[in-house]
Amino acid sequence: MTSTSEDRCLYCDPDGYQCNEPQTDSGLCYWHDPMIIKNNKDDVKNLEAHAKNGGMLRGISLKNADLSGIDLVNHHHKNGYDLSHADLYRANLSGAHLFSINFEHASLMKANLTNTNLHCANLKNCNLLGCIWNNTKIKKLNIGDKLVQEVQAKKAVKDFDLVLAHDLYEQSEEIYRDLRKHSEREGIFTLSGRFIQKELTMRRYQMPKPSIARLMSKIVDLFCGYGEEPLRVVKFSILLIFICALLYFFTGIRIDGEPFYFQSGDSLLVNLEHFLTCLYYSVVTFTTLGYGEITPIGISRAIAATEAFTGSFTIALFVVVFVKKMTR
Structure with missing residues (x-):
């Protein structure tokens, strides 16, 4: 039964949701009172009933609670129960059924999620530090683009609090590493591929700025997403071939002793033919085929040498990244 405004729970979450449950001596209801440890033998059953009866779950305090085996699946409904802003620090959720649950802005810090069903759960901006992920079901898990710690870290950088x-x-x-290993x-x-990218990105952010190690880590990320995005290698290869073709077009190449390069006096069709020839030469140079019918002249020699070296490295990198992805 809904309480009157005078004796209802005083909890109000950051989004303005208010609890209508009866308050205890603390002014908060049983579920929102952080001073009450929910590990009584009837707490699991009572919390399930509270959820089924439409009780407010947002912001409830379940620190150190023993909720093993609890069923908080909102059966026959499209959306799961909403536990936004809930505090489940060190809660025992082993064997719990939490399909499609909403833990946005909640804390699962050091929670025991052994054998827990978290399929389709929303963990955006949820504190996942120290979670125990043994045999946790995480298909279609949504943790958002950034962890809550990432957001706080970027703010700390802006505030010059580098420590x-x-x-x-x-x-x-640490969180991304745990998620990567479990996935x-x-x-x-x-x-797991997404998590390893984020894990290595977080490691890069810890490196001194500027530093060679940080620069090399960034280059590897840009080239291939730390080995998880072979298409980045392909895109880089196409871009390099096109750029080098443009450079050859303006610096010149030689075919049968005759130079080919851009000339403003030539027609558009002739210049287009010259550019396509330069594009062909760029492809054979990048792939280190080197048929020999076309030779660079002047500064084009340095461009060709750089492209050939980069091309051989890039092709090898693509093979490694592609094989890694396919074997997984």
Whole structure:
């Protein structure tokens, strides 16, 4: 039964949602009172009933609660229960059924998620530091584009608090590493690929700025997404071939002793033919085929040497990245 405004729970979450449950001596209801540890034998059953009866779950305090085996699946409804802003620090959720649950802005810090069903759960901006992921079901898990620690770290950088930023990036790396290892154990390699990219990105942010190590890490990320995006290698190859073709077009190449390059006096069709010839030469140089019927002249020699070296490296990189992806 809904309480009157005088004796209802005083909890109001950051989004303006208010609880209508009866308040205790603390002014908060049983579920929102952080001083009450929910590990009584009837708490699991009572919380399930509270959820089924439409009770407010947003912001409830379940710190250190023993909720093993709890069923918080909103059966016969499209959306799961909403536990936004809930505090589940060190909660025991082993064997819990939490399909499609909403933990946005909640805290699962050091929560035990062993054998927990988190399929389709929303964990955007949720604190996942130190979670125990043993055999947790995480298909279609949504953790958002950034962890809450990432957002806080970027703010710390803007505030010139580099010590705090380093600590938060270290926490982010740990979370992504745990998620990556667990998704690999579960055989969800697409998800693990995303997590390893984020893990290595967080590690890069901890490196001194500027530094050679950080620069090299950024280059590897740009080239191939830390080995997870072979299409980046293909895109870079096409861009390099086109740029080099333009450079040959203006610096010149020689065919049968006759130079080919852009001349303003020539017609558009002739210049187009020259450019396509330069594009062909760029392709054979990048792939190190080197048929020999076309030779560079002047500064084009340096461009050709650079393109040939870069091309051989890039092709090898693509093979490594592609094989890595396919074997997973």
